Structures are given as structure tokens and as C-alpha cells.
Amino acid sequence: MKNIHVSTTVNGDPTEFICAPDESLLDVLRDRLRLTGSKEGCGSGDCGACSVMVDGRLVCSCLVLGAEAEGAKIETIEGMAKGDDLHPLQQHFIDGAALQCGICTPGILVAAKALLEKNPNPTDTEVRYWLAGNLCRCTGYDKIIKAVQAAAAEMRGA
Amino acid sequence: MVKVAIWGSLRRATDGKAEVEVEAGNFKQLLDQLVVQYPGLKPQIKRGVSLALDGKIYRDNWFVKINEDSEVVLMPYMVGG
Amino acid sequence: MALDENGKRTFNIIGTRPPRPDGIDKVTGRAMYGADATAPGMLTGHILRSPHAHAKIKSIDTSAAEALSGVKAVITSADFGVPEDDYTRDVQDNCMAREKVLYDGHAVAAVAAINAGVAKQALKLIKVEYEILPHVTDVDAAMKPDAPIVLAGYAMDGLPKGMSENVTHHFEFGHGDMDAGFAKADKIVERSFTTAATHQGYIEPHACLATMGGDGKGELWVCTQGHYHVRGVCADILGMDASQLRVTASEIGGGFGGKTTVFIEPVALALARKSGRPVKLVMNREEVFRASGPTVSSSTDVKIGMTKDGRITAAHATLRYQGGAFPSGTVQFGAQSAFAAYDLDAVQTIGWNVMTNRPKEAAYRAPGAPMAIYAVESVVDELCQELGLDPLDVRLKNAARKGTKSAYGPTFDDIGLEATLEAAKAHPHYAAPLGPNQGRGLSCGFWFNFGGNTCVTMNLNFDGTVGITEGNPDIGGSRASISMMAAEELGISYDKVRTIVADTNSLGHNDITDGSRVTFAVGLATIKAAREAIKVMCARAAKIWDIDADAVYWEDGFAKPSGPNAGAFEPMSIEEIAASSPNTGGPIAGHHEVNADGAGVSFGVHLVDLEVDPETGATTVLRYTVFQDAGKAVHPDYVEGQMQGGAVQGIGWALNEEYIYGQDGRLQNPGLLDYRIPVASDLPDIDTVILEIPNPGHPYGVRGVGETPIVPPLAAISNAVSRSIGLRMSALPMSPPKILKALKSKG
DSSP states (O other): OEEEEEEEEETTTTEEEEEEETBBBBHIIIIIIOOSSOOOOOSSSSTTTTTEETTEEEEEEEGGGGGGGTTOOOOGGGGSSSSTTTHHHHHHHHTOOOSSSOHHHHHHHHHHHHHHHOSSSSOOHHHHGGGGGOOOOOSSSSHHHHHHHHHHHHHHHO | OOEEEEGGGGGGGGOOSHHHHHEEEEEEHHHHHHHHHHGHHHHHHHEEEEEETEEESSSSSSSSSSTTTTOEEEEOOOOOO | OSOOTOOOOOOOTOOOOOOOOOOHHHHHTTOBBBBGGOOTTOOEEEEEESSSSSSEEEEEEHHHHHHHHEEEEEEEEGSSSSSSSSSHHHHHHSSSOOSEESSOOOOEEEEEESSHHHHHHHHOOOOEEEEEOOOOOOOHHHSSTTTTOSSTTTTOOTOOSSOOOOOOEEEEEEESSSHHHHHTEEEEEEEEEEEOOOOOOOOSOEEEEEEHHHHHOOEEEESSSSHHHHHHHHHHHHOOOOGEEEEEEEEESTTTTTTOOOSSSHHHHHHHHHHHHOOEEEOOOHHHHSOOOOOEEEEEEEEEEETSOOOOEEEEEEEEEEOOOOOOOOHHHHHHHHHTOOSSSEEEEEEEEEEOSSSOOOOSTTTTHHHHHHHHHHHHHHHHHHTTTTTHHHHHHHHHOTHHHHHHHHSSSSSSSSHHHHHHSHHHHHHOOTTEEEEEEEEEEOOOOOEEEEEEEEEEOOTTTTEEEEEESSSSSSHHHHHHHHHHHHHHOOEEEEEOOTTTSSSOOOOOOOSTOIIIHHHHHHHHHHHHHHHHHHHHHHHHTTTTGGGEEEEEEEEESSSGGGOOOEEEHHHHHHHHHHHTTOOOOEEEEEOOOOOEEEEEEEEEEEEEEEOOOOOEEEEEEEEEEEESSHHHHHHHHHHHHHHHHHHHHHTOOOOBBOTSSBOOOTTTTOOOOOGGGOOOOOOEEEOOOTHHHHHTOOOOOOOOGTTHHHHHHHHHHHHHTTSSEEEEEOOHHHHHHHHHHHH
């Protein structure tokens, strides 16, 4: 099988890569583009550590083929801060100790950002259900939910 | 002489005694004396034991001082997760 | 008791909640974990694993794989020697099967190839001829005299005759007259329990990057809880001097005890040695489940006698733990901790470690304690119900306290159990009303904690800032705590300190990050290293002032003359001393090396309200509160984080998580869809109450906190479910079908 040439946009930058037809977007991001912020916890869409945005839609990048990125807009954790300015979610995750080992953190931040873009004022239950596809084994989720709500409040200007 | 508490399953090596007495001023002397007096303890001591001295657990420290009136309890070597 | 020879009791930084030093790296995706590193010319390693639970390896033919274009090395056990040391040999045999495969997923061969596609293709070309042997995966079945033997010759001295050779160890603990104790009881409850094997469930699979040059020097980048341990074991297996293998710990994506051993690292090094190229080896999730180190599964009998007014008169437990395909050392900790929360006149525990055809167990937070204390706390709860007594009052009445001869032997010093129980009793949670189908449960928990071998260096930079070099992978925010303790001791601000985890060449040996030891032991060594540096800084100031070093003391980041007789000198700041250090004798550092003892035991109490749906058998946790003695909470956020994370792992253990083996001995649920760990929508907030009963063994009173929180949830949840459905549950996990079955049996 011949590799496929793909033209796409990653975190706003025009990007080209080649990949095997059966290569996941996650492998492309990590191994070919060296964007290792997206993590592989399961490879089967169960843990959410590889969450990225494709054309504004939250996906597990382990379940998307690299070839599908042709012409798409990809957003990863590496594009979340603007230079040194952290996104409010990132800042509140640090301030609120919403991470311990940090391996799930990139995926959870990407997913939480997607939630707040859709629903700037979610209930705790809505946050918990939205993040149900993102596994965290260290925190018991308590401080994650609180950090998302603190960021949401700041972003609403509350 | 120091009184040393021996856990249940090790007592087969101490003629069933729950407590034995040895002449020892530190952990190393205690282990050496235990092996001399009760050779059946040697395999477990080789596998590893901890020493609880007046309630404080020591894992390796040979030269921790033991007084005659110290409470000395032999324990399996401690690990954790 | 004096906490500290320096008499420090008030804190400026300890107890505050500054941002963690690795925070920005981790929220931006910059942090480098095990699978994130690359090297020029790097190959990809893959491992071929046994599809059988137990089989003799008759032959392995790797010739077709070796001939495949792009394959650079293929190895089997023949590429390793046979270590003389039993422990090293067992670890090696677990990493790569020799003669027999012992469990579904046991490694038999490995390849290194130019990419994953070629590597996977090569695995398919390896021909392994097996002779299938009978297998056993259940602990009680494995103890029977006619059970298939997993490995012969491992039974320790003194085991009773007539038992299966799978039984490797026997332990007994306790004191007092059992018969007399039970004779005094008004009520005796005797019950048997089982718990399933669970997995630590760290989200980051095992990963490493190995390089071995032709000069015999090796480099290993690895996610591990203990890179010095990895170095030692790998050097032994590969026949290298420890000095020639440098191991660097990556950021670690969760461990919980599961990354305290080696599974793939010697294989990666052997592939690198054979191919002459760097090799990255990363487990996938299925491999993590089948071939890393889950917990033991257990089968336990508990018998407890109690008087009408709630005094325990005698307590007995027999614990049978299966720890997989090699001898495990876990039941002794269950047998010692089972009754640790109680002040008992008559207590006995008996433990058996047993081998089965499952992956070798590894530590998981307070290894051995959760299953034992689950069974004990379930029976105590049942006695409270039978006798119409308040379960907290009964625990307070029987609580171990300072001066109690513990069930495992030693007499307790200052411990926080009573204060923790009182806090639970006074908490509004305990008095809140319950609705229909709801139940409240509670349980005590305990872990020993320890200290261990630790090295810390404190370097004073010329600008007066401080670098701390320590050697324990940070699994829960320890770099923050260590920086805080250094800043506290030096009297400077937190942001002037940076703590890094060094590689194996940069410091002397550091034990694994386990046993809840890091904040205690590395903290202790940091404080002592800082004190050593302070001594040097005072001496330098004395030199400049031309007075005796003894006439200078340290306070809040300044050297000060100790009184009018010493001279009227302006205090000299750490910055001034650092800047002038080239003129006063050279760079300034402090270091401390210790095998720390005196960690101080830890107790906790968990309180849970939940609701069981009678239609589906599904359990919803409604409210959860954790009470725990932290000695002194250095960074309360991360103490709470340990309490919350441990509680939720325990909730998963109680309600959902289990290793399911088929009749064929194969693991049926090696994925995160079918092995279901708690997700955010399963849970309520986890409330925490930190008690601070100082540990006399640490300068600031710190106790380890990481392990105890996983202990109480199993019984707390089971007790709440049992009270909710009016039926005593005795097997974990209590997944919906099991609860439904119990409800139906009740009619």
C-alpha cells in the first residue's frame, strides 16, 4: 500500500504530511508531526486521552484516519494557549490542582473547551456527562469538574 | 537480654514460642543471634524482615539501638504501592 | 514529643497551595511521558504473546520473521542468560517466557523493525509450537492438592504437607486467647468473602526507549515509579554493570504501584543490543491488561465476636490471595492490616499466597490491605446491624489508639484513628436523611507507610535561587511539596526553588516511589539538605564578618549575628551570600543521604451514601466523604487529590472492576470498554476532611497519605449496598447483574 499525501491545517498552520492508509490521525500527530501532547491510552476510543477537534467537532484521534484530515482544520492541545497566555481552562487546571499525573489532561482540556464553546454555563451534571468519555485515574474527577466550572465562570465574565 | 515477639507462622522455628530472648544491642546483633539460636528463622530473615522497635518500623538499619526494655517485634519486610 | 530538633512549629509555606512546577508543561502538552521520546534511527519494538494460559514451549521458529525486509532484530528467551538469583530470574521469565508460558499474554518473542507495520507483520511470521497444559486461575481451586502446578519448587519452608505446590507462603499474626475471647461474645458473625483482581488502570501504558551502544553502555528512558530499581534489574538481566546503564524517568502517566516493576524494559534493551539501534517499546492497552501486574484476587473467611454493648471480644481472619504466575508477597500485608483499626485482646490472622495462571500481581496502593479490611469491616457492620448499634460508636469503642498493641504486633505511637472517627461522627454527612432504596456505609482504612533509601542535593545558585535534585518520579505533585519544604526551611519564597527528578547517574540510590514514602522521606532529606546548606551559608557570613561561625544563625532567608556580642552586622541575605560564594570558598550546596525510618502509620474513615435501583441492580453513589490523618498536609490540594483519587479507585473496585477469565484461562475483558473504571458521570463530588495528628518521625510531622484512601471504599460501599437492599453482600465487584441476582434470591 502506498502512502497518502495529505494537506491540512493544524492549530492554524498549513501542514502537509504523508501517512499510510491505515494510519490513525493520532499516530500522524504524534509520530509524523511530533505533536505528542495528544496521548494514546487505549487506541479504541474508550479513554479520550487523544481528544482533538476536527473541523470543530470533538473526536478521539485514535479513531480517525490520518487521511481523513485532508482539507480539515485540526486543533490539538498544543494550540490551546496563545503564546504564553494560557486558556482559562489551562490556568484553572493548574490553580485548582485538577491534574496529578497529567496524562489525561490534554484530552480533558480539549474536551472541556469544546463543551464551553457549546454551553458556556453548564451544570455540574452536564460537565460530568460531557467528560464521561475522558478517563482520569488520579483525581476522582472532583477537582476537574470544579476547575472547568471556575474557567466557565471566568469566561462568562462572572 | 531483649525480648523479641515472633509472628505466628515463624513460631515453628522457635519451638512454638511467641517471644524469644536474645542478647543484642542493635538490629544486626539481634538478627545474628536469632539465626544462631533458632536456625529455622534463617530462610525468612534472608527473605527479609522488618523490625518494629517501640512501635517504629525499621526495614534495614542494622545499627538502630535496642534497649533491654524496648518493645521489639519482628515483621515481614515492608513494601508498598 | 519534640517534632523536630529545631523546634519548628509555625509554617509560612507548608499548608499553602502554590501552583505545581510541572503544571504548565502538563496543560500545554509539552510534558514528556514514556512514549513521547524519540531517538535518531529509532526502531519500533513489538512483543509476541501467548494465547494460552499454560503451555510448554516446544519450539520457536523466528527465521521467517528475521528474513522479512525491515526487521532488524528478533529475540526470544534464548537471547538472555539464566540468572542465578531467583528474583532476577523470575522477573526475566515474566518479561520473556522460558520453557513454559504461564498465563494468557505471557511474552514469548519480540521484534524490532523500521516501523509498526513491519513489526506487526513480523510477529505473525514467528512460529511457536505449544503443548497445552492444564491451567488454574481461581485461588481456591489452585490450593487444592490436585490443582495444575503453575511452577514447582517455590513453596517456602514450613508449609503444611498435602497442599498444592501453588501455595508459596503461609503467615500467621495475632495475640491473645481466641477461645476465651469468642466465649465472651454475645454475638458471633462468621462469613466468607471474595474480591476480584483489579488493575491499577493508569491511563499511560508502559513505554520505554532503549539504546545500547557497542561499547556496552546503555541509556533507558522509561515511565516508571522507580528508575533506580529498573536500572538494577535490567543491569542484572543483561549482565551489565549498573554504572553502564543510565536510566531517566519520564513524566509518569499514573502508576499506583503498577509501575514498581519491569515488564518490557529488558526486552527493549535486548532488542537495542541485538539491532545496534535505539528501540522504542510501548504496550497497547490490551497488553497492559494481559501482561502487566494487576492486584491479587482474594477469598477470605472472617469471624468476629462482640458483646451486646459493642466491644469486640475476639477476631479471626483467614486470607487466601492468588498473585498470578510467580510467587507474590502480598497476603502478609493483608494479614497484618486486617484488624489494625481495632484494640483487641484476642486476634488471629492467617494468610496464604498462591500462584495461578494469571499475570504476576504487582503492588496497587496499600497492597493486600483493601481486600482484607473489606472483609473485616463488612463483618463489623453486620454485627452492628444484628446488635442494633451505631457503626461509628462501635468503631470508636474498639478503636486502636496510642498505646494499643496492634493486631500485627507493635504498640502504636501517636495515631489519628480516633480523631478521624470523631470527625466523621461530627460531620453533617453522618446525620443527613436517607431516601428510599438508599443506604449509608462506612469503613476504616489503614496503611503502614514507610521511608526508605533517599538522596537529595540542594544547590545554591549564584543569584540566590535554589535547585533541588531528587530521584523519585513525581506521581502526585511531589515536586511541589518538596520545593515547599525547601523554601520553608530556607525561609525563601516558593518560586525561588526548582525541584527536578534526576537520572540514575546524578544521585545515589533512591528507592521506588511507593509505600507513600516520597513526601515523607524525600521531604525529610530535603529539609536536612537545606539545613546542611544553611550551616555553610552561616559559616560564609561569619567569614565575611570575621566572627565565629557559631555566632551566626539563620532566619527567614538571612544569616544574622546571634546577639550584640557577636557584632552589630546587618543581616546578610541568601542572595548576598550566594553572590559572594566564589570569594568565600566556592559554590554552596547541601545534601543528605538516608535510609529513612519512622514513616508513621495512616488511618482513614470513609462515609458513603448510595442508592440501588431495584429494577436494574445499578448503584449510584450519592455522597462521599473521606476523613484522613495526614500528619501535616504540606500541599493540601494534593493531599485531597490522593484522598479523592484513592476513594474513586476503591469505588470502581467495589462496583465494577474485575478481571474476567473464561474456562479457557484467557482474559475476556482486556480493554477499557469492558474493564470499566469509574467515569465522571458515575460520581458525585468527593468531599475531604484532612486531620493533622503530627507524625513524630518527621521534622514537620508529615505522614504518607497516598495509599490509605483506597482501603475503606470497598467495605464502605458494600456496607451501604447491604443496608440499602437488606441483604449482606459478600463478593466484589457488586456489578448490577450481581446485585439483581441477590435481590431476586431475596424474593
